[in-house]
Amino acid sequence: MEVFENNMLSLEALPELVAQDFEKLPNRYFRLRIWTWGIVLSLSFCIMLGGLLWAAFNDEVLLTNVPVILWVFCIAWLLFISLWGVSEFRGFHLRGYAVRERDLSFRSGYFFHTYTTVPFNRLQHSEVSQGPLSRAVRLCTLKIYTAGSSGANLSIAGMDPVDAQRIRDYIDDNGID
Amino acid sequence: MESIEGLQQAFGEPRRQHFLGTIRYFSRNINLLVRSFFPILAGLALSDEFRQYIEVIAVVVFALITIAAFVEFWRFRFHVNNHSIIIEKGLLEREVIAIPFDRIQALHLEQAPWQRLVGLTKLKIDTAGTSGAEVDLQALNLSEANVLRDGIMAARSVLASPVPERGVDSLPLVHLSPKALLKVGLTQDHLRNGFIALGAVIALYEPFKSLIDTWLSLVPKMYWSILSWTWFLFIPLGVFLFLILSFIVSSAGAILRYFNLKAVLYDREISLKAGLLRRFEYRIPLAKIQILEWRSTLMRRALSIETLRVFQASAQESDSSSKGLSMSVPGISKEASSNLASAVFESMQENSEVERIEPSIYLYYRFLILRILIGSAAVIAASSGGALLFLIGGVIVWSFHSARKKFENYWLLVTPDVCQIYDGWLRKKRSMFSFFKLQRVALYQNTLMRKRGVAHITFATAAGNRTFKFLNENDAKRLYDWSLMKIEQGSRNWM
Numbered sequence: 001m002e003v004f005e006n007n008m009l010s011l012e013a014l015p016e017l018v019a020q021d022f023e024k025l026p027n028r029y030f031r032l033r034i035w036t037w038g039i040v041l042s043l044s045f046c047i048m049l050g051g052l053l054w055a056a057f058n059d060e061v062l063l064t065n066v067p068v069i070l071w072v073f074c075i076a077w078l079l080f081i082s083l084w085g086v087s088e089f090r091g092f093h094l095r096g097y098a099v100r101e102r103d104l105s106f107r108s109g110y111f112f113h114t115y116t117t118v119p120f121n122r123l124q125h126s127e128v129s130q131g132p133l134s135r136a137v138r139l140c141t142l143k144i145y146t147a148g149s150s151g152a153n154l155s156i157a158g159m160d161p162v163d164a165q166r167i168r169d170y171i172d173d174n175g176i177d
Numbered sequence: 178m179e180s181i182e183g184l185q186q187a188f189g190e191p192r193r194q195h196f197l198g199t200i201r202y203f204s205r206n207i208n209l210l211v212r213s214f215f216p217i218l219a220g221l222a223l224s225d226e227f228r229q230y231i232e233v234i235a236v237v238v239f240a241l242i243t244i245a246a247f248v249e250f251w252r253f254r255f256h257v258n259n260h261s262i263i264i265e266k267g268l269l270e271r272e273v274i275a276i277p278f279d280r281i282q283a284l285h286l287e288q289a290p291w292q293r294l295v296g297l298t299k300l301k302i303d304t305a306g307t308s309g310a311e312v313d314l315q316a317l318n319l320s321e322a323n324v325l326r327d328g329i330m331a332a333r334s335v336l337a338s339p340v341p342e343r344g345v346d347s348l349p350l351v352h353l354s355p356k357a358l359l360k361v362g363l364t365q366d367h368l369r370n371g372f373i374a375l376g377a378v379i380a381l382y383e384p385f386k387s388l389i390d391t392w393l394s395l396v397p398k399m400y401w402s403i404l405s406w407t408w409f410l411f412i413p414l415g416v417f418l419f420l421i422l423s424f425i426v427s428s429a430g431a432i433l434r435y436f437n438l439k440a441v442l443y444d445r446e447i448s449l450k451a452g453l454l455r456r457f458e459y460r461i462p463l464a465k466i467q468i469l470e471w472r473s474t475l476m477r478r479a480l481s482i483e484t485l486r487v488f489q490a491s492a493q494e495s496d497s498s499s500k501g502l503s504m505s506v507p508g509i510s511k512e513a514s515s516n517l518a519s520a521v522f523e524s525m526q527e528n529s530e531v532e533r534i535e536p537s538i539y540l541y542y543r544f545l546i547l548r549i550l551i552g553s554a555a556v557i558a559a560s561s562g563g564a565l566l567f568l569i570g571g572v573i574v575w576s577f578h579s580a581r582k583k584f585e586n587y588w589l590l591v592t593p594d595v596c597q598i599y600d601g602w603l604r605k606k607r608s609m610f611s612f613f614k615l616q617r618v619a620l621y622q623n624t625l626m627r628k629r630g631v632a633h634i635t636f637a638t639a640a641g642n643r644t645f646k647f648l649n650e651n652d653a654k655r656l657y658d659w660s661l662m663k664i665e666q667g668s669r670n671w672m
Contacts, residue, residue: 103665115621117657121664153637
């Protein structure tokens with residue numbers, strides 16, 4: 001067995017991940033997410049407005065007679081949609097990945113923020129997946145698998161396929177020892 | 178070395194298992210059949226037309242199952258070459274599975290009661306990747322199984338990078354004498370086991386509902402009317418019966434499972450043998466151990482024993498609550514635990530530098546608020562009037578005390594190589610793992626936590642995740658960077 005050196009490192013000397021600049025995802029992914037949000041918003045808004053109008057023009061159900069639970073549901077739904085919107089608009093610039101010499105990090109989320117780092121020497125395999133929609137807008141999902149659990153351990157949605165391929169090539173060349 | 182040559186001689190050519198392996202296939206098929214068609218079978222048993230042909234159907238099904246078991250036995254062949262074990266199997270289509278020795282996590286021997294009578298054993302092969310693929314050898318002569326097991330273990334350690342000898346041949350960790358076994362049995366989680374047994378009774382009641390109803394209708398009406406007035410008298414009796422029954426069930430379960438348990442620490446592996454009816458023998462190489470976890474209850478600590486769980490890499494999703502792929506050693510003493518820990522984490526004793534990291538005070542507030550809210554809600558729901566104020570006062574005092582205790586008993590103990598998570602007040606839990614064996618790390622913060630500068634950190638090992646909550650952000654980032662450095666710098670094999 002080789003001699004394993006284990007000199008004490010001062011913690012300040014450690015490369016710090018959190019302060020590093022993360023690579024942002026392409027803007028068209030942002031637009032795609034906003035479109036999804038917008039479509040859900042307008043659809044649900046139309047349905048609610050339609051229901052209200054129907055109630056207003058229908059003599060049997062008066063606007064004042066609509067059950068309270070329905071109002072509560074509408075308000076909760078609007079709250080959910082608006083929080084979703086906030087997390088999309090303010091959270092997108094927090095979403096990003098960083099490739100270092102020996103690991104890949106990903107961070108995401110506005111209300112619930114997560115940092116994850118997978119070192120390349122723990123990687124089992126990687127996968128690039130692309131649905132019809134994401135193929136149309138030239139995006140893909142990079143999934144990284146490590147041992148110990150059944151699902152993907154790190155999955156970066158909305159990457160440029162070229163970048164994803166570059167990362168995979170880099171991993172193939174340097175990663176698994 | 179001689180064990181490897183013996184392995185080649187005995188298992189070099191493709192061969193079948195012991196003929197009695199068919200019994201195992203047969204019983205498994207019957208089990209499968211009954212389980213998958215249970216509702217249909219129950220329904221058919223009541224119909225008259227079915228009863229007419231029941232003999233014919235039984236004979237046909239029986240014959241089919243027998244033939245299937247025999248064919249499955251016949252088509253199952255296995256042999257070893259220099260670096261892997263090769264299994265050919267398949268009822269209709271042929272399947273060839275090659276498992277390289279260095280992918281084998283551990284080999285376990287398990288003997289069902291009937292197998293012990295005829296000197297056979299089952300050999301379970303644990304691999305890291307193939308969850309679900311059944312590659313177990315169902316019936317082998319005990320001596321042959323030992324040759325195979327020891328041979329594979331020896332061959333694998335030749336393939337793997339040599340591990341420095343520790344100069345200890347074998348060190349007994351636990352030997353449960355009848356007295357110690359009684360201790361373990363008495364300190365089982367009786368209440369939980371009782372509820373599980375109760376659940377089983379209720380689940381069994383459903384299919385036999387009509388039968389029980391017929392019996393109950395035989396009881397004269399008079400008794401029912403008496404019962405309807407005096408039912409509350411039976412509550413204490415019922416509770417008492419439940420307690421006694423759960424006590425008996427769980428103690429008996431522990432005694433059956435852990436009878437004559439012997440856990441021994443060898444140079445490179447841990448072995449565990451136990452069982453009264455179904456005897457099993459597990460061995461896990463020390464290098465494959467991902468997490469060690471000790472649990473203890475108030476009663477067990479009073480007797481100064483703990484339960485140790487040894488986690489190895491598994492393909493199944495497993496968090497701290499589910500069992501994962503693990504081996505459980507009950508009744509381990511403090512001294513044996515520290516021996517094991519220093520054997521598994523070699524660098525433990527050399528590093529004197531230990532840092533204790535405590536969670537942020539916000540965790541205490543969270544414990545406190547949750548306890549007060551839940552406790553008060555329960556009290557308000559259950560009582561009213563003057564007693565209410567009194568009870569709420571009690572809840573608040575208890576909340577302060579237990580939140581403080583819980584907070585004080587939650588901390589991280591970090592040496593440069595090993596991380597330990599201490600958790601729990603009455604029911605204690607302590608997990609221990611090496612930084613360099615981690616698979617990945619993650620930090621988690623929600624908006625509130627970000628404002629207050631706290632974060633959760635998740636250490637993902639190949640045997641499941643361990644999370645430490647409400648760390649100060651600086652400590653969390655420090656640990657995060659430290660773990661990454663340890664993983665990326667290490668060239669040692671993690672499994």
